[in-house]
Structure formats: C-alpha cells, structure tokens
Amino acid sequence: MSMFHRPLIAGLVLFALIAAACAPDDFPAEAGATASISADSIGSDATVPLIDLSEFSIKGDLTVPAGPVVVDVLNKGAAVHTLVLAGGPKTENLNAGEETLLDLGTLAPGTYELFCDIPGHRESGMSAELTVVPSSEADSVTISAERSEEGPDWEALEEAMTASFEAFPAETEGQGNVLLEPTILPDGTKEYDLTVAITSWEVEPGRVVESWSYNGMVPGPEIRVDVGDKVRVNVQNDLPLSTDIHWHGIPTPNAMDGVSSITQEPIQPGESFVYEFVAERESVGMYHAHRFGQISIPNGLFGVFTIGELPIPRGQTIGDTTIPEDLVVAQEIPMVLNDAGVIGYSLNGKSFPATEPYVVEQGDWVAITYYNEGLQIHPMHLHQFPQLVVAKDGFPLDNPYYADTINVAPGERYTVLVNATDVGTWVWHCHILTHVESEDGMFGMVTAMIVT
Numbered sequence: 011m012s013m014f015h016r017p018l019i020a021g022l023v024l025f026a027l028i029a030a031a032c033a034p035d036d037f038p039a040e041a042g043a044t045a046s047i048s049a050d051s052i053g054s055d056a057t058v059p060l061i062d063l064s065e066f067s068i069k070g071d072l073t074v075p076a077g078p079v080v081v082d083v084l085n086k087g088a089a090v091h092t093l094v095l096a097g098g099p100k101t102e103n104l105n106a107g108e109e110t111l112l113d114l115g116t117l118a119p120g121t122y123e124l125f126c127d128i129p130g131h132r133e134s135g136m137s138a139e140l141t142v143v144p145s146s147e148a149d150s151v152t153i154s155a156e157r158s159e160e161g162p163d164w165e166a167l168e169e170a171m172t173a174s175f176e177a178f179p180a181e182t183e184g185q186g187n188v189l190l191e192p193t194i195l196p197d198g199t200k201e202y203d204l205t206v207a208i209t210s211w212e213v214e215p216g217r218v219v220e221s222w223s224y225n226g227m228v229p230g231p232e233i234r235v236d237v238g239d240k241v242r243v244n245v246q247n248d249l250p251l252s253t254d255i256h257w258h259g260i261p262t263p264n265a266m267d268g269v270s271s272i273t274q275e276p277i278q279p280g281e282s283f284v285y286e287f288v289a290e291r292e293s294v295g296m297y298h299a300h301r302f303g304q305i306s307i308p309n310g311l312f313g314v315f316t317i318g319e320l321p322i323p324r325g326q327t328i329g330d331t332t333i334p335e336d337l338v339v340a341q342e343i344p345m346v347l348n349d350a351g352v353i354g355y356s357l358n359g360k361s362f363p364a365t366e367p368y369v370v371e372q373g374d375w376v377a378i379t380y381y382n383e384g385l386q387i388h389p390m391h392l393h394q395f396p397q398l399v400v401a402k403d404g405f406p407l408d409n410p411y412y413a414d415t416i417n418v419a420p421g422e423r424y425t426v427l428v429n430a431t432d433v434g435t436w437v438w439h440c441h442i443l444t445h446v447e448s449e450d451g452m453f454g455m456v457t458a459m460i461v462t
C-alpha cells in the first residue's frame with residue numbers, strides 16, 4: 011500500500027460524537043460504544059478503509075494492515091443499518107445515504123467480524139470478515155482512494171432475481187410443524203416428549219445453521235389437543251444453557267407457566283422437567299422458551315399449540331358474504347414468522363426459495379394462522395384473495411373483517427379464512443420489502459398459494 015491515509019471525500023459531513031471518551035488503544039474495552047469521529051481527528055498514521063452497507067451485505071476494503079484503523083462507512087442501502095466490530099465499537103444507526111467514520115482503534119494482525127446489529131440483518135448476510143495483516147505486509151494491501159462512482163450492476167441484479175424465482179420451491183433438509191402424536195396414559199392423559207437441543211437446520215438451500223430446536227425441527231412439532239384433555243409434556247434439556255417452556259396463550263396453573271426463577275426452577279443442561287395442565291378452553295397458542303428468550307426463540311425454540319377447533323364463524327354474514335353453515339376447511343395452515351437469530355427472515359423456519367408453497371383447489375376455503383415469534387412486525391399480504399380475519403390470539407372476533415394485508419406484531423396470532431376462488435400461483439409475502447428481497451433476489455418471508 012502506498013499511503014496509509016487517503017483524501018476524504020469532499021463534502022463528507024461528519025458528526026463528532028462520543029469519540030472523546032474513546033482512546034483508540036482502549037479496544038476492546040470500548041465494546042458496544044458508538045465511536046463515530048470527526049474527519050480532522052483521524053491520526054495521520056491511520057488506515058481508512060471504505061466499507062459500504064446495503065441489503066444485506068457489507069462490502070469494501072476488508073483487508074488492512076495492522077495499526078490504527080478508522081472505517082469510512084456509507085449506507086448505500088434503503089434501510090437503516092449499523093456497522094459493528096464484534097466485541098468492539100459500533101456506529102450509530104445510519105439512514106439510507108448516511109456516511110460516518112468509525113474508529114476501530116489499533117488492530118493487531120488477525121481476523122475480526124464486522125456486522126450490522128439491526129435485528130435479522132446479520133443473519134441475512136450483513137456479516138463480513140476484516141483481515142488485518144502484519145504491518146510488514148502493508149505493501150500488499152490496497153485501500154480504495156475513493157468510492158467507486160459506478161452504479162449498481164443492473165445485469166447482476168436481473169440474474170440474481172431471475173435465479174431466485176427459478177429455484178422456488180427448493181428442496182431442503184427438514185420440515186417443521188410436524189404433528190406430534192401423544193402417548194395416551196391409562197388415565198387418558200396425553201403425554202408428549204420434547205427434547206431441546208442445538209441441531210443443524212437447513213434454512214435455505216446450502217445454508218445450514220446451528221438452530222435451537224424442539225425435537226430437531228423448526229418450528230417445533232405441532233401439539234394439538236382437545237378441550238378437557240389432561241396434557242403432560244416431558245422436557246429434556248440438552249442445551250448448553252438452562253431453559254423452560256412458556257405456553258403462550260394457553261391457560262395453565264401458575265406453577266406451569268414456564269417462567270423459571272418465578273414459577274419454577276430453570277431446567278438445567280442435562281436435566282428434565284414435566285409440565286402438566288388441563289386444556290381448559292379453545293386456544294390458538296404457541297410454546298416457546300421464556301428464559302434466554304431473546305437468544306433461544308429467534309434461533310428456533312418455538313412451536314404451535316392448538317386446543318380444540320379453530321374459531322370459524324360458520325353461518326355468519328360479513329358484508330355480502332355469508333360463511334356457509336356447513337363450511338369445510340380444506341386446509342389449515344400454520345405460518346410461523348421469524349426474523350432474527352441464526353434462522354433470520356423466514357416462514358415456518360425456511361427462507362425463500364425453500365419456503366413451502368400451499369397447493370389448494372379452486373373454491374377451497376383455507377384457514378391460516380400467522381404466529382409471530384420474531385422481533386419485528388410483519389404485514390402479511392396474500393395476492394388476490396381477501397383474508398377474512400376471524401380471530402385475534404385465538405379469540406373469535408364479534409365482527410370478522412376483510413383485509414388484504416395483516417400486520418402481525420411479535421407475540422400475536424391472527425387467524426384468517428381465505429376462499430381460493432381463482433386459479434393461479436398467487437404470491438404471499440411480508441410487505442416490508444427488505445424482508446423479502448435483497449441484491450441476491452427474493453429471499454426470506456415469501457411463498458405462494460397455488461390454486462389448481
């Protein structure tokens with residue numbers, strides 16, 4: 011490398027933030043601190059690599075010589091992003107088009123992870139390795155003198171988009187939501203066994219992650235019981251952390267609520283716990299860990315738990331439609347939403363093109379329940395067919411209503427009825443566009459209803 015520093019882009023507007031408190035040599039003691047600095051406070055011996063953020067990638071000068079490093083970060087994307095040095099400093103939230111300097115301190119030779127800490131972005135591809143070579147090898151390193159003015163590679167975008175559609179539906183290993191059959195005990199109790207462990211999970215073709223799972227699947231096995239059933243769930247914890255199970259939306263005795271340190275002792279690694287309760291009323295619920303939920307749930311520890319029948323308003327008139335008294339639901343579709351952890355943006359544990367298309371016959375009535383186990387809201391849009399919202403969190407609505415887009419917040423469930431009146435492949439997706447498209451084409455929270 012000829013120079014350790016380079017001219018800063020004219021007109022670069024920078025904000026001196028809390029740099030005063032952060033001596034560069036203190037890294038990693040400044041872990042988590044935001045460390046944007048002003049242009050004129052960069053030491054003349056600092057390397058200033060250019061890093062670009064977009065949906066969902068981190069690109070730029072990813073090899074630097076050992077010594078002081080100040081990254082010039084530009085958000086070239088459409089969404090808010092950050093740049094974080096794992097265990098080190100991070101930028102403020104950067105809006106689309108914003109640029110800042112991030113002081114990484116003095117880096118020793120080695121590899122470091124850079125990522126965006128907006129939920130879901132790291133898992134979706136915003137992670138990159140920064141390689142720091144010994145200063146004796148500095149001559150072999152090239153740092154961009156200025157940002158390329160080249161526009162996007164339109165052709166590459168076209169190719170990636172077409173390829174992503176052509177791959178749908180893609181086969182992957184593993185399927186979630188498989189109905190779990192109980193063992194019926196002599197007194198009629200329905201007994202289920204759940205093993206909690208870190209297991210491999212293929213989210214999309216070739217992307218195999220270390221998911222946190224119930225019985226090795228994401229979402230965990232579906233549990234379905236009748237009102238009045240005695241339920242017993244044996245939980246074996248094979249995680250490296252203690253856990254518990256909360257029955258979200260399911261009434262239980264307090265001691266069975268699954269909030270360890272309050273209603274029970276944590277289930278330690280290698281230990282087990284038995285949950286027992288009576289299924290009191292019809293419920294459209296979920297089960298998930300409560301302890302370490304922010305780690306374990308996005309990583310896959312969630313499942314669907316249904317008591318009784320879905321609340322279908324047979325015979326009721328909504329607008330100019332009367333739901334037939336003898337309406338037969340051709341298919342019940344649980345759709346569990348997630349957006350973070352090792353799984354990332356997904357429907358039922360899979361990212362497009364590995365998401366499952368739902369094949370129905372023309373005229374079928376289909377009942378769909380959205381379950382949001384993620385950290386963000388997701389407006390779920392089905393093309394062509396109005397979605398009749400019949401229940402919120404399992405509670406039947408007095409006045410069901412039609413919507414074509416249903417906003418599902420974390421923890422919520424919406425049950426909708428759809429009459430598949432028109433033949434075709436109708437796309438079905440979250441309408442936050444960065445949850446479904448990246449520069450690699452379609453991904454994440456997209457599937458289709460195929461009406462034959």
Ligand SMILES: [Cu+2]
Nearest residue numbers: 388440442445
């Ligand atoms: Cu979304």
